[in-house]
Amino acid sequence: MFDAFDPVLLARIQFAFTVAFHFIFPAFTIGLASFLAVCNGLWLYTGREVYQTLFQYWLKIFALSFAMGVVSGIVMSYQFGTNWSVFSDRVGPVLGPLMAYEVLSAFFLEAGFLGVMLFGLNRVGKKLHFFATLMVAIGTLGSAFWILSVNSWMQTPAGYSVAANGQFVPEDWWAIVFNPSFPYRLVHTVLAAYLTTAFIIGAVGAFHLLRDRRNAAARTMFSMALWMATVVAPIQIFAGDAHGLNTLEHQPMKVAAMEGHFETNRDGGMPLTLFGLPDMAEGRMRGAIEIPHAGSLILTHSLGGEVAGLDQFPREDWPNVGLVFFAFRIMVAIGFAMLGIGLWGLYRRWRGSIDEATWLQRAMVLMGPSGLVAVTCGWFTTEVGRQPYTVYNLLRTADSHSPIAASAVGTSLVAFILVYFALFGAGTYYILRSMRRAPNLLEPGPDPREPIRTAGITPGPAMDVQNGPVSGALS
Known part of the structure; x- marks a missing residue:
């Protein structure tokens, strides 16, 4: 059935399919782990039950998303042995230890404290529980550190030598880990994860505010998400520009494809x-x-x-210009749309309140999945723009593939598609159903007939509006 297909192309499609599913979960859980740590910390600091409500509401969603991210990540590691064994053999001495560091330091930190975070609140005390939550958040960032170091080395290899057998041998671990593109890619990706999470949380809060403006937890999560968009979106634009300039220096052909620049x-x-x-x-x-x-x-x-345009490079080295060109533009357009939402929220605060900004809330609901789309497009821009190399300018993709028949790769690809849509479709459905459920109110909200007298951060644990508590330090 698949014998007429190119096995390298099928292997690339399989890896792209599985990693696209996988990438959206870490992009969400990196930011969500930090959000849970912030909510837990604010609950300890202020005593406001609304923060405990938010913590408990998002904790189950985080656990399921984390589990699906782990499962989908394990599948990718097997593909290195089945479909890309030559790549694994050539780069193993360099990338193998980095992957091991990620497991030993970051993933074990996450997994070790995850149980305490999920089930330990009434067993270990509030402070130790907050410490466990903080360790999980740090662990997710640590995982991002090591995985992005691996990916960045493939984009801008450094600190290596090539042995007689063709293997890449480490010479300078500092140069390998902190390769030329790594700092830029790390900042850009982590900020993207925070924005992705912020817009999902903001969309859920806006959805429930549109249904009930008295929902204190919904108002608080909506406000916190808007603050994140207001602050982080402009920083992300500057970080993306710096990353682009770094890419121009080290991967000018990729930039030419991103810009659709054929002639110098x-x-x-x-x-x-x-x-x-x-x-x-x-x-x-x-x-x-x-x-x-x-x-x-x-x-x-x-x-x-x-x-430099693409005419400066051999045609056989050109990436898929159309895919890179459009993926890059979608990512940039979403980034500026996020900036617009943040500025819109800031304007509404200046005018008095975001609670009655119905159109802003509707826009936030529509923008809910935008971060997931943006990070996926960013990944396509990065990875497709690197082609036809697995290690940029050193190891071609066609030379990285296992000696395996197209029928075997195609059959496993179909199996992955069926299993992934069934398994992760069910998980995604459960997550969406959980988000549709309104957070339980542990403290009353303000009377919607009365104006909110604050446009920013409330000065104390509560602020009276005609003798009624206003929930949430961010409103």
Whole structure:
């Protein structure tokens, strides 16, 4: 059935399918673990039961998301042995220890304290329980550290030598871990995870506020999410720009594909292509909508700066320009939409309250899954833009594949698709059903007929509105 297909292509599709499923769970749980730690800490500090409500509400969702992330991650590791054994043999001396560090330091930290975090509140005391929650959050960040170091080394390899048998041998572990693109990729990815979580939490809070504006927990999570969007979205844009400049320095062909820049601009500034249809066969952009010189200004900080186009590189080394071009634009568009939501929320606070901002709440509901879409598009931009290499400019993807028949890869691909949609579809359905359930109110909300007198952070544990407590330090 699959004998007519290229086994390398099928293996790439299989890995892309499984990692796309996997990546959305860490992108959510990294931020959610930190959010749970913040809620737990605020509950200890302020004594406000609304924070305990939020903690308990999101704890079950975190546990299920974490479990699905672990299961989907294990599947990917098996593929290194089945479909990419040559890659594993060549890069094993470098990447193997990094993966082991992730398990021994970060994953064991998460797993070790996860049980205490889930079931230990009434057994170990509030402070130790908060410590366990904090360790889980730190563990998720540690996992991101090591995994992104591995991925970044594949993008910008450093600190190695090549042995006679073709293996990459470590020479300088500091250079390997902190390779040229790693700091930029780490910051950009972690901020993306925080924004992803913020917009999911904000969407759930907005959904329940639209149904009941007296829901104190919904109001608090909506407000906290908007603060995160307001603060982090502009930082992410600057971090993304710095990451792009780093990519231009070390992977100029990827940037050329991201920008749809086929011909080097030797006679003037490079335009910024907002939209177009890349034509790889003819090496040009069809129907381009451009801003003159803006591309050079962004990438070189000069209106006339020269930027290498794809014509500077062998055609057989070009990545899939269309996929990289559109994935990058979707990611950037979502980033600016997140910035707009954050500024909109800030304006509504300045005007008095976000509780009655119905259109803002509806927009937040629509933007709920936007972070997941953005991180997936960012992953496609990064990984497809690296092709046709697994280790950039050193090891080609076609040379990394196992000597395995296309029928075996295709059969396992179909099995993965069926099992993943059944298993993770059921898990996702349960998560969405849990989000649809309104958080239990442990303290009353304000009278919706009365105006909220604060637009920002309340100065104390509670603020009276006609002798009624206002729930949430962020409202």
